[in-house]
Amino acid sequence: MMKTRCWIPGFVAAAIMVAAPAFAADTIKIGATEPLSGTFKDIGERYLEGVQYAAKVINEGGGLLGKKVEVLPIDSELKPDVATRKAQAMILKDDVKFFCGGTGSSVGAAMSQLAEKENVIMFTYGMDASSMTGEKCNKNFFRPGGSTDGRSSALAQIIAKKGYKSVGIIGQDYSFGHEAVDAFKKKMAQISPSTKIVAELFHPAGTKDYAPYASQLIAAKPEVIFTPNWGNDLTLLLKQGRPMGMKQKVFSYYINDEVMISSLGDDSMIVGDMGAEIYALTIPNPKNKQFIEKFHKDKGYYPTWLRGKSYIATLFWAEAVKKAGKLDVPAIIKAWEGLTFDGPAGLWTMRACDHQAQVPYWVVEIVKENKFFKHAFEGPATEITAKEVEVPCAETGCKMGK
Numbered sequence: 001m002m003k004t005r006c007w008i009p010g011f012v013a014a015a016i017m018v019a020a021p022a023f024a025a026d027t028i029k030i031g032a033t034e035p036l037s038g039t040f041k042d043i044g045e046r047y048l049e050g051v052q053y054a055a056k057v058i059n060e061g062g063g064l065l066g067k068k069v070e071v072l073p074i075d076s077e078l079k080p081d082v083a084t085r086k087a088q089a090m091i092l093k094d095d096v097k098f099f100c101g102g103t104g105s106s107v108g109a110a111m112s113q114l115a116e117k118e119n120v121i122m123f124t125y126g127m128d129a130s131s132m133t134g135e136k137c138n139k140n141f142f143r144p145g146g147s148t149d150g151r152s153s154a155l156a157q158i159i160a161k162k163g164y165k166s167v168g169i170i171g172q173d174y175s176f177g178h179e180a181v182d183a184f185k186k187k188m189a190q191i192s193p194s195t196k197i198v199a200e201l202f203h204p205a206g207t208k209d210y211a212p213y214a215s216q217l218i219a220a221k222p223e224v225i226f227t228p229n230w231g232n233d234l235t236l237l238l239k240q241g242r243p244m245g246m247k248q249k250v251f252s253y254y255i256n257d258e259v260m261i262s263s264l265g266d267d268s269m270i271v272g273d274m275g276a277e278i279y280a281l282t283i284p285n286p287k288n289k290q291f292i293e294k295f296h297k298d299k300g301y302y303p304t305w306l307r308g309k310s311y312i313a314t315l316f317w318a319e320a321v322k323k324a325g326k327l328d329v330p331a332i333i334k335a336w337e338g339l340t341f342d343g344p345a346g347l348w349t350m351r352a353c354d355h356q357a358q359v360p361y362w363v364v365e366i367v368k369e370n371k372f373f374k375h376a377f378e379g380p381a382t383e384i385t386a387k388e389v390e391v392p393c394a395e396t397g398c399k400m401g402k
Helices: 010-016 041-060 080-094 105-118 148-161 175-191 211-220 232-244 258-264 286-299 305-324 329-336
Strands: 027-034 068-075 098-101 121-124 166-172 196-203 224-227 249-252 274-277 340-343 346-350 361-367 382-384
Touching: 027 041, 027 080, 027 305, 041 068, 041 286, 041 305, 068 080, 080 105, 098 105, 098 305, 105 121, 105 175, 121 305, 121 329, 148 175, 148 224, 148 249, 148 274, 148 361, 166 175, 166 211, 175 196, 196 211, 211 232, 232 258, 286 305, 286 340, 305 329, 305 340, 305 346
Parallel strands: 027 068, 027 098, 098 121, 166 196, 166 224, 224 249, 249 274
Antiparallel strands: 274 361, 340 346, 361 382
């Protein structure tokens, strides 16, 4: 297994390349597909910023293979057909070979198909539906990030260890939500068969009225609630459900979203809730401390959650390009397979059999007092290792065509 142990400033000075007097005339273009308008605009913009910051760091260090990395924003509008149409135009007009994105597993699945058809590379740091590196996998799609299998497993383990015996579930009614819930139920049945699922609810993404769903959760009387909801769908669930009497501790995929926490306007709605993420500001890692300090110095604020995930994933992609030594898609695919990247969130290894990165998850509880914000935010992060949440290749459903 190839291992890469360098990091900033080592990453800048050595891992990308020795700084050159000037960039080559051409650039390496990467299309970033995110919702840059509409309900989930704030999610897309933060993911995009992480990719852009990674490009800035790479370019400050002399570029990638002597070329400047240029990020081309693509407003997916959270619609698969829109994302693929715009990406196709970039492939034809600008010969773009690389795409990334973090929002919307339905968008990711469509982009994965396009990547295979056009022989380009698509990678994601937040489109978590496991099927994309499972039965829908292909050689042109990589996930240097988490998955519904891994994240649901991590949260199920936390709930089981704390001894809870009844869980209410609520998720978004599309591929991601269903895969997250299915993975959670499967893991919970394996490790704590006595724990009962007393409610299982699904709602359209972008729902505005959560009263009917909160009422059903309250009536079911679970000890805790599990949800893979994200963005405004998590905000409104808490904001509307808490005053109605939904007092249970919530275990959420994305509980450390600072925008969501701030928009609640009342820390009591979320203090004590827990989540498991692949990146957190409180990861006790010297490289994470260096990353946070540099980002804060450059930007004046912190590289929370989405920014951190997309930043690390983009640097991991750059490592694969550097290892390949040329802008040849098959060579980069081969180079990325088996590669390990040592960064702010620990060791990430790209598994060759399905292109799903094996990553640790970091468990956080929301606390009122923290050093980052005046409102509540994540407390100290503790690790669930990649091995503890690993799904064997034979069980993923992926049959990678080479």
